[in-house]
Amino acid sequence: MKRRDILKGVGMAAAAAGLAACSQSGQNTGAAVADEGPRQWKMVTSWPTNFPGLGTGAARLAERITQATGGRITVKVFGSGELVPPFEVFDAVSRGTAEIGHSAAYYWKGKAPAAPFFCAVPFGLNAQEMTSWLRVGGGLELWRELYAPFNLVPFPAGNTGVQLAGWFRKPINGIGDLQGLKMRIPGLGGDVLQAVGGVPVNLPGAEIFSSLQSGAIDAAEWVGPYNDLAFGLHRVAKYAYYPGWQEPGPTLEAIFNKTAFDSLPHDLKAIVDACCAAVNDEMLAEYTARNQQALDSLVREHGTQLRRLPDDVLGALKRAADDVLDNLANSDPFARRAWNSIRAFRAQAQAWxxxxxEAYYQARR
Structure with a gap:
């Protein structure tokens, strides 16, 4: 990166920090905290180091915080498995092994049943709506309330936009083809697949290719063409299906150890908030720019068969999703609050x- 670009980025982040200091989401309430001097923080992630989009987004966040704070916080990134396994990020940050984690909230549903609502809800909010719900619609306050007992402070810090429905070794012609299908699919999407007769498997990204190749799983959803091409999923599964009903607006999280975060003076808290918001927007911009380029390569150069899921399959998945979400809400009081909030916000967003x-897309076509 050129020096002038770095300085420009720092300047923009500093300006944004000034604005964030005036916002409720900056957590600038309570007594002032004295600056303890330079801090050297560790960030653990669920992604391979420098993996396009996800890993680079985490690295960008670390770089932004380091630059925008003028080195008052220096962040070193550890990719998946370098310091802790990918599915232990939550615990590592909770107990202070690392001060920051970059991951996805739906990995933690075993710790907090409502956690997946803050990442991706099947047939739920898209990326624009998720960011709006979190930042303006009360979602972030709920999220922080949920994570507080775990000594964590979450921020939205990335979004990939609507994903593919997944990669399949065999074609899906009807709902019967999902019976007994072993698929890598985390979060609430996995619960929905199970409700229609499939077998969800939770695997870190690094294990998807080998599991598809060996036949240990029959299908997998990862992210979208940009990342799927990088992982080479087209080499072990011929059929790519859309739309991504299971993850319409998946939000990635930056989680901070609450003790460490609370030790920051107000200006550093505001800078952290601004950096997370900037990376959240930039990741979506990156995926919007790169996904179609990758999809063109997959179809034209690698022979991927891009197919739309049949209407009866989507209908069955939608009905199952409604049941799964209602059952979860009925079994957990916090899940009920989160689901009610999302459902009300979705209705409002859909109406507008x-x-x-939608009206513009129709007119443009």
């Missing part, structure tokens, strides 16, 4: 988008 985004 019917005369804005």
């Amino acid at each position: 988008h019917s005369v804005s985004e």
